[in-house]
Amino acid sequence: MLKTFIVGILLGVAGAAAALYLYPVVDQHREASIVSVGPNGRNIESFHVNVPMDRILVGAHGNNNPLPAGMKWPKDEVLQDVRVELFKIRNARDTVVGVAARTAAKEGSDDVIDWVLHLPARGSVFVNMQAEALEGGYRKGELRAGSREFGQLGGVMTERWVPDTSGDEDAPSGRIELVTTFVGSPEAI
Amino acid sequence: MKYLLTLCLGLLSGAAMFTAAMIYNPFVADRGISPMAVTDSELIVLSFSNVPSDAIVFTNDGNSQKKPFPEKVLQLWEASIRKSSAMATVMRDARGRTAGLGVKFSSDSERTRLLHGEALVDSVWYLYLPERGSLFIEQFENHWTFFRDVGLPAYQSGAKNWKGNWIGDLTAGPEALGTAVVTGGTGALKGLEMLAVESLSARAYSAEDGPIAAEGRLLIELPPASGDVETAAPDE
Numbered sequence: 112m113l114k115t116f117i118v119g120i121l122l123g124v125a126g127a128a129a130a131l132y133l134y135p136v137v138d139q140h141r142e143a144s145i146v147s148v149g150p151n152g153r154n155i156e157s158f159h160v161n162v163p164m165d166r167i168l169v170g171a172h173g174n175n176n177p178l179p180a181g182m183k184w185p186k187d188e189v190l191q192d193v194r195v196e197l198f199k200i201r202n203a204r205d206t207v208v209g210v211a212a213r214t215a216a217k218e219g220s221d222d223v224i225d226w227v228l229h230l231p232a233r234g235s236v237f238v239n240m241q242a243e244a245l246e247g248g249y250r251k252g253e254l255r256a257g258s259r260e261f262g263q264l265g266g267v268m269t270e271r272w273v274p275d276t277s278g279d280e281d282a283p284s285g286r287i288e289l290v291t292t293f294v295g296s297p298e299a300i
Numbered sequence: 301m302k303y304l305l306t307l308c309l310g311l312l313s314g315a316a317m318f319t320a321a322m323i324y325n326p327f328v329a330d331r332g333i334s335p336m337a338v339t340d341s342e343l344i345v346l347s348f349s350n351v352p353s354d355a356i357v358f359t360n361d362g363n364s365q366k367k368p369f370p371e372k373v374l375q376l377w378e379a380s381i382r383k384s385s386a387m388a389t390v391m392r393d394a395r396g397r398t399a400g401l402g403v404k405f406s407s408d409s410e411r412t413r414l415l416h417g418e419a420l421v422d423s424v425w426y427l428y429l430p431e432r433g434s435l436f437i438e439q440f441e442n443h444w445t446f447f448r449d450v451g452l453p454a455y456q457s458g459a460k461n462w463k464g465n466w467i468g469d470l471t472a473g474p475e476a477l478g479t480a481v482v483t484g485g486t487g488a489l490k491g492l493e494m495l496a497v498e499s500l501s502a503r504a505y506s507a508e509d510g511p512i513a514a515e516g517r518l519l520i521e522l523p524p525a526s527g528d529v530e531t532a533a534p535d536e
Contacts, residue, residue, distance in 0.1 A: 131322075179373040190430065197388060
């Protein structure tokens with residue numbers, strides 16, 4: 112009887128260790144990436160934000176309709192020219208794949224527009240946009256930093272507001288279209 | 301039959317002994333002194349409340365211990381983002397004045413290995429410090445010692461809460477010394493590559509609602525001669 116109990120203990124220890132080793136504690140859901148390959152091997156991927164349904168936060172000084180309801184934006188003078196928005200972001204199949212932050216601010220006479228995209232199963236990117244919009248309503252930005260999958264990449268991202276023209280009752284008023292064009296950095300030989 | 305019952309009892313005892321040994325494993329200890337504590341470089345010191353209801357906005361899947369704030373905020377219930385959270389908060393300088401805004405995205409990490417005492421969270425910070433510029437911080441955090449020293453005692457207590465004084469570094473990488481990678485985006489910080497450590501100071505914790513009194517701190521090490529950024533001494 113004692114031997115059986117001791118064997119049980121050993122099996123219990125081994126089983127618990129094996130279960131912890133073999134089965135992942137965290138298993139992030141992955142949506143298949145929809146990537147097309149452009150000239151020079153650049154990977155082009157498109158994301159979008161449906162407005163207003165994907166908005167998590169719209170924070171700005173003097174905003175009379177705070178989002179979410181009940182949110183109190185800080186009244187500090189130093190934050191007067193800062194606007195922060197948080198969104199859910201979707202892939203080309205209209206499936207939510209991550210979250211993003213867009214910050215717009217004034218630094219003296221310059222405008223700052225930064226995006227951070229966070230895709231839980233893949234990594235994050237930090238893009239610093241040019242203040243001036245290009246022809247066609249595009250704004251272009253440079254990938255400043257990335258984490259995990261995006262850590263060794265360089266490239267650009269564009270943002271564009273696309274108003275909805277479908278006229279559907281439950282359609283979003285429009286969408287913010289983000290197109291990333293990334294390429295791996297050449298490795299030193 | 302009685303041998304089978306004895307075997308099952310042994311299995312349960314073994315699994316329980318393994319779990320206890322894993323939690324109280326003496327080889328999984330705090331990493332000791334933070335690399336930022338012994339640096340000669342200048343530091344940017346930023347603090348923020350780690351209590352969701354003190355943030356401008358905090359959201360997650362809505363079923364986690366930390367409750368979304370404000371109540372009507374959009375929740376991250378979709379499969380791809382269910383194990384993630386997003387927070388926007390005010391960052392304060394070493395004197396307690398508003399220094400800027402911080403946005404933090406965190407996701408449970410697939411590299412979590414409880415066997416090794418690693419409960420990892422992949423996170424990024426975006427900081428905007430008016431008149432100084434923007435920063436992007438990439439890190440992974442290890443919440444194991446916090447869980448062992450604060451979370452578990454809270455679960456075990458009759459009142460389901462913990463009170464005390466726990467201070468520790470959460471940042472565990474990706475840099476070799478367990479520091480985060482910081483990239484300057486705009487302003488005086490543009491183009492700078494820096495290191496950072498996020499630490500946590502907890503004084504009260506509820507097993508049902510998460511942190512009740514807790515303050516986070518970001519220490520960002522500036523490279524030598526990096527310009528006119530307002531800084532604090534390492535011991536401040």
